[in-house]
Amino acid sequence: MKKNRYVFWGLVITTLISALDANIMQTASPTIVKQLGGMEFFAWIFVVYMLASTVTVPLYGKLSDMYGRKKLLMFSVGFFTLGSILCGMANSMITLIIFRGIQGLGAGGMIPLSMIIVGDLFTIERRGKIQAVFSGIWAISSIIGPILGSFFVEALTWRWIFFINIPIGIASVLCLLPYKEQMEFKKTHIDYKGFFLFGISITILLLSTNIKNSLWLVILGIIGLIVFVLVERKETHPFLPVSLFRNKGILMTNLYMLVYCLAFFGTSNFIPLYLQEGSQMSIYKSGLILLSIAFGWTFGSTPAGGWIIRFGYKNLFIIGSFVTTISGLALYLFITDLSYFSLFFILTIQGVAFGLIFAVGTIASQEFAESHIKGMSTSLQMFLKNIGTSIGVTAMGLIINHAVNIHIGMKNLFLYALVLSLINIVLSFAIPAKTTAVSESK
Structure with missing residues (x-):
């Protein structure tokens, strides 16, 4: 149990x-530029990181089922820290973008592998x-980050927003060292061809969301995914195991989470903007409104296991x-008339739903996945959430x-979200109620 405590803090x-x-x-990116x-490369500081950290998520899940979680998580943290050091030493926007890509390659495994280890170590209730x-x-x-960014830029240098990751990364690895994995991991063939086709296709599709007049990218990405499916059908050990899609629980849960994130999860990005431009609210006060979702999320996710x-599940x-859906309907009908505290209350209720659903x-x-594909299943869902x-x-x-x-x-934004949330209601009825592992303790 004591070792588990160290592992827990490593994951934290x-x-x-x-x-x-x-x-x-x-807050630091304008100063960096x-x-x-x-300046023409400004967006790529974020885009290249997002691409690298998103596309590699399924690969980390696949490798964790073959080689274990601990070594892979330590590698991803180390790679992220190396990328951070290089970013802090960058002397041009081009080199910074390249190093942000390296940082993203490490980041792609950090959250998924942490969640997989939590699934290995702790009971459903915990x-x-x-x-x-x-x-x-x-x-x-979300509150401390921008403040720290401002502090480093004004009191020290923007390079410290990257160098600060060095001691934190070292502490994370040290906490993981005592962890002894009890599971047996089976080394199998890695379908790099499938990963390459999948990664390139998804990268092209994600790029299309950040580039104007990108219809040709969408078409190219879809063609790539079609080729990926055709190639994988003939592969003995496909990159995405067929059992992931034959399992109704995994299939319907992943489809549900994809639509859920398409619908409502991004609305929080625009609420501070609305308060600033629509109500002439200060940046500070408009940002604090997002604490409502955080509070609700905690109340929704804490009892989820029990x-x-x-x-x-169903x-x-x-x-x-x-x-x-009901909280979204209230936002659609009354968003222009809500007081700050009324909006805070509705977003808190929605945060409870977010926390429950995500947990x-x-x-x-x-729990729906067999033990030998649990890592792949967990990382696939996180990948779909990101997408x-x-x-x-x-x-x-x-x-x-x-x-x-x-x-x-x-x-109009909340109307769009409402339409998709109705699809989610339909999908929720197709999710199995329980798994055979639901009553087992670890």
Whole structure:
């Protein structure tokens, strides 16, 4: 148990690195561009990191089922730290972008592998509470990150937003050292051909969400995925195991989570913008509104493990879907008339649904899967969440930008989310209630 405590803190620190990196760049990036030059490459600081960290998620899951979680997580943290050191030493925008790609290659394994280890070590009841802790880290980092970024830029140098990852990365690895994995991992053939086709196709599709007039990229990406499917059908050991898609629980849960992230998860990106432009609210106050989702998320995810034992997956997905839809309907109908505290309350309710759905979805991806593909199943769901969020945020951005004003834009955004949330309600009824592992303790 004591060793598990060290592992837990190692996972917490790993999550902290990821969360800080996601938020600390917001305030520091303008200064970085000003010093290094190359404003035309500004977006690529974020795009290349997002591409590298998203596309590699399934590969980390596959490798973790073959070689174990511990070594792979230590490698990903080490690779991320190396990328951070290189970013801190960058002397041009081009080199910074390249080094951000290296950083992203390491980041792709940090959160998925942490969640997989949580699934290996802890019972279903405890996993919900642990995910609540991780959610709290992201919430705190969303506030502390931009403040730290400003501090480093003004008091020291922007390079410290990367160098700060060095001691944190070392601490994470040291905490993981005592961890002894009990599972046996079976080394099999790695379908690099399939990963290459899959990775290139997804990269092209994600690029299309960040480039104007990108229809040809969408077509090329879809063609790539079709070729991937045709090639994989003939592969003895495919990159994405067929059992992942023959398993109804995994298939329906992943489809549900993809649509869920397409629908509502990106709305929080635009609410501070709406408050700033629509209500002339300060940046500080408009940012604090997102604490509502963080608070709700904690209350929704903490008891999720116990509720799974009591009510089963299906009922919780149905309840979470209805709560999300009803709160979304309230936002659609009253967004232009809500007071700050009324909006805070509705977003808190929606945060409870987010926390419940994400905790139950992660646990389901592990419990529905056989032990030898648990890592792949967990990482595949996280990959689909990233894809859904990326595409969803892009779609919402287009809706906002094409509206007459910000008020109409927000109403159209929530209408889009409502339509998809109705699809989620239908999908929730197709998810199995329980798994054979649901009552087993670890």
